[in-house]
Structures are given as C-alpha cells and as structure tokens.
Amino acid sequence: MSRPPKVLVLFYSFSGQTRGLIHRLVDSLEEQGVIVFAERLIPREQLRFPIGSVFATLRMMLVTLFRRNMEIEPLEARCYENYDLVILAGPTWSYNPSGPVLGLLRQSGKKIFAGKVVLPLISCRGYWRVHWHGLRHLLRKCGAAVPNVIVFSHPVKEPWRTVGVFLKLAGRVPERLLGDHYPRYGHSREQLEQAFLFGRQIAEALRQEQSLKTLAFPPC
Ligand SMILES: Cc1cc2nc3c(=O)[nH]c(=O)nc-3n(C[C@H](O)[C@H](O)[C@H](O)COP(=O)(O)O)c2cc1C
Numbered sequence: 291m292s293r294p295p296k297v298l299v300l301f302y303s304f305s306g307q308t309r310g311l312i313h314r315l316v317d318s319l320e321e322q323g324v325i326v327f328a329e330r331l332i333p334r335e336q337l338r339f340p341i342g343s344v345f346a347t348l349r350m351m352l353v354t355l356f357r358r359n360m361e362i363e364p365l366e367a368r369c370y371e372n373y374d375l376v377i378l379a380g381p382t383w384s385y386n387p388s389g390p391v392l393g394l395l396r397q398s399g400k401k402i403f404a405g406k407v408v409l410p411l412i413s414c415r416g417y418w419r420v421h422w423h424g425l426r427h428l429l430r431k432c433g434a435a436v437p438n439v440i441v442f443s444h445p446v447k448e449p450w451r452t453v454g455v456f457l458k459l460a461g462r463v464p465e466r467l468l469g470d471h472y473p474r475y476g477h478s479r480e481q482l483e484q485a486f487l488f489g490r491q492i493a494e495a496l497r498q499e500q501s502l503k504t505l506a507f508p509p510c
Pocket of ligand 1: 306309414
C-alpha cells in the first residue's frame with residue numbers, strides 16, 4: 291500500500307476493560323504509521339459502573355440476556371468515511387454483544403459497515419463464543435466482511451472469575467472478599483501488552499494488503 295492504512299475504531303466500555311485494550315492497540319497501530327480514528331459509543335441512557343446492588347446487577351444481566359438494543363448518541367461524521375479496516379470492540383453482556391454495540395448495529399449498521407472489513411474485539415470474563423457468532427451474523431447482514439476476531443478473557447480460574455465479576459458489578463470488593471483466589475478484576479498487564487502486539491500484526495498485514503484471516507489471534 292503506497293499510502294498509510296486508515297483504521298476506524300468503534301468501541302464501548304462499561305467498566306474500562308475494553309478501553310484499556312483499545313488504548314494499547316491504537317498506540318501500537320499509530321506507532322506503525324497507521325492513521326486511526328477512534329470513537330467511543332455513548333449510550334443515551336446513563337449507565338453507572340459499578341451497578342451498585344445485587345438486585346440491580348441481576349436485573350441488568352437478565353435484561354441483557356434478551357439482547358436489548360441501547361440507543362447511542364450520534365457518531366462523528368468521520369465514522370462514515372472510507373477505512374481499510376473497522377475494529378468494533380466491546381464487552382460480552384449475558385452471552386451477547388453489549389446493548390450499545392447492538393444499538394449501533396441497528397441505528398447505523400449498514401451505513402458504517404457495508405462493504406467494510408470489520409475485526410471485532412471482545413472483552414469478557416470467559417464466555418464469548420455465542421457473542422462472537424451472533425455479532426458476526428449481524429455484521430454480515432449489514433454487508434461487512436468479518437475475517438477474524440480478537441478475544442480477551444479475564445485471567446482468573448472459575449468459579450472465582452464469575453463470582454468476582456458479579457461482586458465487582460454489584461459494587462463490592464472481590465479482591466478483599468475472595469482473597470488470593472481473585473487478585474484483580476479484568477485484564478492483566480500481559481494482556482494489554484498482547485493487545486499492543488496484535489496491533490503490530492494488524493498494521494503489518496494492512497501495509498502488505500494481506501487478509502486478516504491469515505493472522506493468528508489466539509484467545510487470551
Ligand atoms: C450485564 C453484564 C453481563 C455480563 N455477561 C457476561 C457473559 O455472559 N460472559 C462473559 O464472559 N462476561 C460477561 N460479563 C463480563 C464482561 O464482559 C467483562 O467484565 C468485560 O471485561 C467488561 O468490559 P468493559 O469494562 O469494557 O465493559 C458481563 C458484564 C455485564 C456488565
């Protein structure tokens with residue numbers, strides 16, 4: 291490619307985990323000379339992290355199980371330009387894409403994704419397959435090509451991982467309540483560095499005009 295590759299990054303992050311991964315990925319793409327425009331999806335309905343109570347957390351988990359779309363604020367005009375790649379990143383919510391990502395697909399899916407190559411990035415505690423297959427289906431319906439996926443799971447053993455995420459969302463301190471079983475909520479420093487390395491691979495593939503299908507992004 292004779293000009294620098296152009297990448298659009300659209301992401302939603304409720305508790306900061308996707309945002310951390312995306313920051314490292316974008317740093318790495320930019321370091322490799324890629325032109326990046328990143329836009330955070332902002333839901334119209336205000337969501338607060340932590341959710342704050344056990345009851346409200348259970349309610350959100352139940353509601354999101356039914357793939358509830360959440361309306362988002364209008365996107366910057368630059369999101370509708372031409373890009374060599376669109377990275378669509380966000381958390382798993384009850385085995386599905388998060389409400390704001392579903393809202394984006396419903397509100398502007400065809401306008402943004404038709405004819406584009408889209409690489410989803412998923413941040414989750416560990417259960418991402420249904421999310422991935424559902425998201426790929428929705429993106430393809432919008433006319434996108436979806437050659438690969440990047441997945442990051444929380445690096446803590448079960449059942450502590452599930453209990454820890456639940457407690458964190460409910461506003462408790464799992465690091466204190468679960469002790470050594472739960473060192474921290476979310477992704478590790480090594481995973482952030484892995485996001486950086488994935489960015490290098492993507493930049494190189496774009497420069498060589500090589501399909502992202504050929505890249506290995508082992509789930510971490
Ligand atoms: C309502 C809700 C439901 C969730 N459901 C799942 C799930 O089904 N599978 C999973 O692996 N993680 C699930 N999680 C955990 C998040 O995917 C995980 O904490 C992710 O790293 C958060 O990313 P974020 O901080 O960018 O929002 C859920 C989180 C929330 C808030």
